[in-house]
Amino acid sequence: MSSPIVLKTGAVLTGSLGLCEDGYIRLDFNALQHTELIHLVSGLDDDPSGGLKCGTGVAAISGFTEWISTARPVVSIGWDWVIGSRDGRAYYMMVGKPRSNIMLIDDQCRDLGFEATADLLMARLDRLIWQEATNAAITSRYA
Template sequence: MSATSMDGLLRLRQHDLDSLNLVHLISGIDEDLVDQAATPCGASTTLCGYTEWVSTQEPSVTLGWDWQLETRPTSSRVVRLGLPRTNVLVVSGERNPLPWEESLEVLASFIDNFDWNAPAFDAVCKRYSS
């Protein structure tokens, strides 16, 4: 892995992502998007939120992203919305930084390939159940 640079970004090669051990920090619901008074009774609503994950090793990696509850007749799950927020800039094997949007796309693919959905949604359910 790499150290944080003067610009505050942690530069990681794409294959270094595989060795990241991320743990759940916090998840919540975007309450400002929910206007219950404006939603007619019986109307379909959308539940959206956010989740933040951090690495267990140094230097600290942070990854956050938005999610949406996707409901189907037989199941429900949360899915990532948009690109992540992070302190990571992915670099090539030669350590050349990828363009920012391309780096975020690589990180989005990384997110989609690890089991974050259930821990994030479970945390939301526990947080708002009281």
């Protein structure tokens, strides 16, 4: 049983199939591009010395962030990050591929698969200004 993805404005995303029995929300990349994402939670890893490498050194601070849609059913995308340094300034950098309840589909409603979906999710997240919200959440939660 599937239901359409409805934005908070009441608009229904075209090309979406909604929540499926396997727990995935299937939608095409165009619908993903138009899905508004908001910050849900961010946190620090319990053991940042677990060997996560950033560049040539071990990252001193690492964590996770989770973002959700304002549409129903709720799309959830989470990923890991590290704090790196460039030109003497700290910045948040995504590590690995995102995790999500999304399965992207092609124009014939066939699953693109896990790898292609993760790669396209990364392309969508490149447009998301997540570092500031993540930093604010981390500062608020741990400072």
